[in-house]
Amino acid sequence: MAERSFAKEVEKLRLGAGEEFAGEGILAITKALLQCGVGYVGGYQGAPISHLMDVLADAQDILGELGVHFEASASEATATAMLAASVHYPIRGAATFKSTVGTNVASDALANLASGGVTGGALIIVGEDYGEGSSIMQERSHAFAMKSQVWLLDPRPNLPSIVKAVEDGFELSEASNTPVMLQVRIRCCHVHGHFTAKDNKRPPMSVADALATPRRDTGRIVLPPASFLHEKEKVAKRWPAAVDFIKSRKINEMFGPDHGSVGIVMQGGMYNSVIRALQRLGLADTYGDTDVPLYVLNAVYPLVDDEFLAFCEGKQAVLVVEEGQPNYIEQAFAAMLHKAGRGTKLVGKEHLPMAGEYTGQVML
Template sequence: MSAAVQAQPHTRLLLSGNDAIARGVWEAGAKIASAYPGTPSTEILESLALYPDLYAEWSVNEKVALEVAIGGSMSGARSFCAMKHVGLNVASDALMTITVAGVVGGLVIAVADDVGMSSSQNEQDSRYWGRFAHLPILEPADSQEAYEMVKYAFELSEACNTPVLLRLTTRVCHVKAVVEIGERVVHDITGFASDPRRWVMTPANAKGQIPAQIARETKLLALAESSPLNRLEDGKDRRIGFVTSGPAYMHVRECFPDSPILKLGFTYPVPVGLVEKMASGVAHLVVVEETEPLMENDLKAAGLSRIHGKDLLPRLGELTPNVLVPAINGLVGEPLPKGSVYPKIDPFPRPPTMCPACPHMGVYYSLSRLRKQVQISGDIGCYTLGAGHPWNALDTTISMGASMGIALGMDKARSAETKDKGVVAVIGDSTFLHMGMQGLLDIVYNRGNVTTIILDNRTTGMTGGQNHPGTGKSLTGEDAPRIDFAKLVEALGVAPERIRTVDPYLLPVVFKTIKEEIAVTAPSVIITTRPCVLSEFYDRQPPFRVIDETCTGCGNCIKVGCPAITVKRTETRNRADGTSHELKFTTIDTAMCTGCRMCVESCGPKAIVPAQPTAVAQQ
């Protein structure tokens, strides 16, 4: 049991925003919690699973996760669901209907926006779901507020018969702060009460619920205007007043401590009356919001003048001090402090790469050798890194599960130049179960000439190694049924002879298998079978080293892409025809090497051999 669970009332703990939310959900008496892992929201469910008297699960995708939470709420249980911003797109169908039907037990949805796109394919502003789905939005600025707001969100949900969105950002999710915690309240499950007019969303029944949804917005607006989560902080420098929310508030308070600030925690519906009160006492009003001008546009539409926002501040990335100070100083005509008080820090560049012995490298090494013969559609996961150096083996990456649908479109839109090329879709095991099965079914149904490679590394790798139905383990680490991918794809219609299972460490076998399958004019699937090197299923082997005297500098081992292999020295030599070429003599970091043998298989002169016992002992 975690220290957080054992803590007595009013204990102070150092918690990240994600951990604080988990604590708040548990204290609120929630009984059901579901999620699909996605940075920056992943740790909420991992932390919540440590608490007793609560059911928590990794769902196969965000839509299913929300549906599980909805089912719990319908049954009278306080229910919670977590996802990152792009996950809410996946869950939106269920979301848009439950906002009409309403809730029984409180239903809270935590959605984490990746402001600055540190680990996402886009930067969307989830506050727009408040307007789109007619939902209240709460925005914490730190861990303490995250803890308090999620508890209040359950009360608000039940009081207004609505799901509540808790909008987070990466900074709130991952930054730690001291949080004063309490104890769990008892919230019994009342049980499901059959009411087809409410829960069976036929058009006739849904139409009957819309007036209540509209009336709810009036109530929510009144609550936003009077909510203690929205507070006006006075200041003596009245040249500029700020309206802000979330972690942007922290930056504004730090940079402009003498200015009035309207700090919003209940951000949708926008409390226009409170903003008008602020605006009446300042020369200029600046709306500081990450990332879209949602509040700014609403305030302008309400008739407020002298408003600044995205005319001064960017719509991309965090509004940190080094962004705020130049923009606001320019507005009031003040020079920047000498030397800049808030210098921009450029960290040492470190491009992302795969781990030593990552089983994905063998596939991408082979695809890179076939580059002129294939079009390659990628997906979202660790294997997205196959687009980078040294493989350069992806042509597209759009969204979770999109690789196969896009590959089918490529197949059906062949030109004279691409008619003889193979079309390959690459997808991971967790992603295939998340949203990929439908794409493969579509390929089979529409007779697509596509080879799908399922990279089964037995984990959800990119988000930190979470379990899924293909791992044989549940969220809590208990044994669970494990999906057989070969049987699954056969059930989806792929012919048994076109289902190939390969060891990705055997490079010649991988290369030969891919080449054979792209030559077949029928749907085919290749499944790789090595676990992630960071998972509990990986079996580390003794390391290898390079014999300097035998190495010819061909550089084949570098092309595998393993970060344990580095270039020790280079030489430029002339060929017999007078042209020059560069030789790359390599070395292997035995502390990083896990003995996968992929580099051994790529080495023509056999210069890579097991490390000496002394090297093994040094590990």
């Protein structure tokens, strides 16, 4: 049952190239999916991502016109299993549910999907129900991404960045034959803003087309001996392809001066909080121009060694702002510095809370 009606708002999904879209983050994600030529979408209700399902349910006419299949799944596991269509067919598919309870339920399907790999882009949009306003246990989706080697995007919480993350997610998935998880936090789901729209695209191959011409690659089925080859593919082919894509597309961003004795690294979702704290300290203005070099991780997994080490060049110390625990990113960066023999001091959880949401008050 829908939490609310978006019957009026979904008309914005018809906006074409050059028109300005204004609205909520959830609606922007839906528009981005249609602009990317998604072929099918499914999911399971659960805050903070529930409204995405509501939007899709209210947009049936628009989805039908584009040939997009929508399915309200019986569980997070069935929503993820649906993405198997993108294993054998060049169809872009998306699934959505809350996390981490949803990723717990979907864990087996997620592991199998990641093992066999995908041909069409597969995007898993997870509502990160963490921190203030959460209704579940306090865990991170990051662990699930690393466990199954699913790439994890955590965009800056503004509409242009969110829309770009959807586009990047599909292309990253196709470039590396790996499903991609797009993490949207509670505030990110409901942030309001605007972006310049593009035309919606019909999927080059629809679900109906796939059903009319069935195909199957037994080498993608997760059983021995194929499963052993899948693991080798992950390390030798898919991971390097993902890193190359992230670097070439500049998915991660750097702001502020090119040089400085200190710098800050953060998850993309932490950008607004960090900038606000810097504003309060007189180190940034209301437009985000900062006196402190910032390295913003819109892709938090995999990390890019070259980018991080280049950011650390000439710096005495770097602060890692990583919400939640364990401190996966901080540990990985510490290992990079150690292996490279760099003297840059890395600080993080010893100055910031180990657990809990990094609100504006915490950041100060």
